[in-house]
Amino acid sequence: MENSGLGGKSIILRLEMNTQEIKFGQVASAIFEAGGDMVAIDVIQASGHITVRDITITVTDSVDIDKITKSVKNLRGVRLVNVSDRTFLMHLGGKIETQPKVPIQNRDDLSRVYTPDVARVCTAIQEDPKKAYTLTIKRNTVAVISDGSAVLGLGNVGPYAAMPVMEGKSMLFKQFAGVDSFPICLDTQDTEEIIACIKAIAPAFGGINLEDIASPRCFEIEQRLREELEIPVFHDDQHGTAVVLYAALINALKIVGKSIDQVKVIVCGIGAAGVACSKILLSAGVKEIIGVDREGALASGNNYTNSMWQWYAENTNPHRVQGSLREVIQGADVFIGLSAGGLLTREDVLSMADKPIVFAMANPNPEIKPEEVEDIVGVIATGRSDYPNQINNVLCFPGIFRAALDCRATTINEEMKLAAAEAIASAVSDEERNPSYIIPSVFNQNVVKAIRELVVKAAISSGVARRFPRE
Numbered sequence: 001m002e003n004s005g006l007g008g009k010s011i012i013l014r015l016e017m018n019t020q021e022i023k024f025g026q027v028a029s030a031i032f033e034a035g036g037d038m039v040a041i042d043v044i045q046a047s048g049h050i051t052v053r054d055i056t057i058t059v060t061d062s063v064d065i066d067k068i069t070k071s072v073k074n075l076r077g078v079r080l081v082n083v084s085d086r087t088f089l090m091h092l093g094g095k096i097e098t099q100p101k102v103p104i105q106n107r108d109d110l111s112r113v114y115t116p117d118v119a120r121v122c123t124a125i126q127e128d129p130k131k132a133y134t135l136t137i138k139r140n141t142v143a144v145i146s147d148g149s150a151v152l153g154l155g156n157v158g159p160y161a162a163m164p165v166m167e168g169k170s171m172l173f174k175q176f177a178g179v180d181s182f183p184i185c186l187d188t189q190d191t192e193e194i195i196a197c198i199k200a201i202a203p204a205f206g207g208i209n210l211e212d213i214a215s216p217r218c219f220e221i222e223q224r225l226r227e228e229l230e231i232p233v234f235h236d237d238q239h240g241t242a243v244v245l246y247a248a249l250i251n252a253l254k255i256v257g258k259s260i261d262q263v264k265v266i267v268c269g270i271g272a273a274g275v276a277c278s279k280i281l282l283s284a285g286v287k288e289i290i291g292v293d294r295e296g297a298l299a300s301g302n303n304y305t306n307s308m309w310q311w312y313a314e315n316t317n318p319h320r321v322q323g324s325l326r327e328v329i330q331g332a333d334v335f336i337g338l339s340a341g342g343l344l345t346r347e348d349v350l351s352m353a354d355k356p357i358v359f360a361m362a363n364p365n366p367e368i369k370p371e372e373v374e375d376i377v378g379v380i381a382t383g384r385s386d387y388p389n390q391i392n393n394v395l396c397f398p399g400i401f402r403a404a405l406d407c408r409a410t411t412i413n414e415e416m417k418l419a420a421a422e423a424i425a426s427a428v429s430d431e432e433r434n435p436s437y438i439i440p441s442v443f444n445q446n447v448v449k450a451i452r453e454l455v456v457k458a459a460i461s462s463g464v465a466r467r468f469p470r471e
């Protein structure tokens with residue numbers, strides 16, 4: 001299995017060529033020999049002997065882009081005009097925009113969408129605040145909010161650098177579930193200030209998706225907002241990840257023929273995602289979970305300043321095992337990585353039980369690359385888009401919010417999360433399931449529909465729906 005490069009680097013070389021001095025085949029050979037995989041050629045300009053072409057090249061992590069550009073520059077009759085990175089090009093000016101739903105073509109339109117007629121709509125909402133759901137964007141809009149403190153596995157990169165991820169989440173909300181959203185990055189990492197800001201902006205939104213807020217602060221922020229707001233507040237890194245992880249584990253266990261109450265599970269990285277994933281597995285019946293963070297296994301009897309770790313140590317690790325990841329992973333059936341890239345070695349995986357399940361979910365770099373262990377695992381999955389078995393919260397958050405908005409749920413509760421996991425797991429049929437296909441693709445259009453159906457039912461039966469959607 002090889003990183004296909006889809007999520008890797010893709011560059012465009014703009015080359016000016018003198019066709020009297022060089023043939024395109026020579027350029028193509030030079031690129032190929034330097035390790036580049038040419039995937040598209042666009043002729044930008046052709047006049048006389050001079051042609052300008054954009055050559056799109058994908059490169060794997062091991063390929064040196066400088067080597068490709070140098071070998072092209074060394075060719076007689078070629079001028080390298082520009083090198084651009086397709087990923088950066090896609091980010092120019094940001095990735096989303098606001099679109100009016102009705103055109104404003106004349107003064108009459110203007111006075112309806114804006115003053116004076118809009119005032120009548122304002123008064124109607126003032127008299128009956130529930131009308132905010134029918135007369136404003138609240139019905140279909142979620143705020144995607146981060147403080148930039150735990151962005152992917154990059155860490156505390158701050159609110160400006162967090163924006164591309166939040167814009168991406170907003171695109172995914174719209175593309176996969178038709179949910180509108182605003183990316184909002186707060187320039188504060190103070191728990192009380194974050195809570196106050198979110199409460200203050202909540203009137204515009206039908207739900208709050210918290211994203212990439214570091215632990216343990218994220219736990220208090222989410223809990224307080226859930227208590228203090230009447231719209232769903234969902235920390236995606238906790239619950240979105242837990243839902244998808246559980247769905248993937250259900251199917252992976254079927255492949256290796258092990259049962260959930262018999263497996264020993266190691267969770268590496270006891271932060272937002274690690275805690276929530278462990279909790280969903282405990283409620284699903286896993287008996288032996290050992291959490292490992294920077295200082296080794298969390299075990300009761302130790303004292304932790306992080307109150308969530310104290311809870312964790314007391315509710316997992318039944319045999320009070322101590323030690324490093326390398327020590328405690330021996331004999332484990334399942335490894336769940338929610339920490340940082342490159343922490344797991346092939347030797348660690350070799351020391352696991354027969355047919356080990358390895359979910360290396362740190363982004364952007366997994367705890368171990370699939371190609372390092374694919375010959376010795378039962379199942380391997382990552383969080384990335386460019387390997388098979390992508391365990392990523394993108395499979396959950398669009399559909400679960402679609403359902404919550406449609407039934408105007410006051411919250412997203414445990415019943416709704418379990419329903420979402422069941423919907424995701426069952427999107428892979430018994431015939432389809434295999435070690436490279438334990439989890440449906442995010443492009444499988446049945447997934448959001450299935451999540452919506454089961455989650456709406458769960459919201460209604462658990463009494464948190466304020467509306468019964470028709471279809």
Ligand SMILES: NC(=O)C1=CN([C@@H]2O[C@H](COP(=O)(O)OP(=O)(O)OC[C@H]3O[C@@H](n4cnc5c(N)ncnc54)[C@H](O)[C@@H]3O)[C@@H](O)[C@H]2O)C=CC1
Binds near residue numbers: 150272293295392393
């Ligand atoms: N695939 C997916 O859907 C998701 C993946 N993630 C990934 O999981 C990772 C953690 O995310 P969050 O829980 O949101 O962050 P977090 O900051 O709340 O938690 C990270 C935890 O990992 C621990 N850690 C870091 N380096 C470690 C090391 N060398 N050894 C042991 N523990 C270490 C930290 O101490 C912390 O407790 C990130 O890489 C993130 O991209 C997170 C959410 C979803």
Ligand SMILES: CC(=O)C(=O)O
Binds near residue numbers: 237383392
């Ligand atoms: C996928 C995601 O939310 C993360 O890596 O933080």
Ligand SMILES: [Mg+2]
Binds near residue numbers: 152212237
């Ligand atoms: Mg995240």
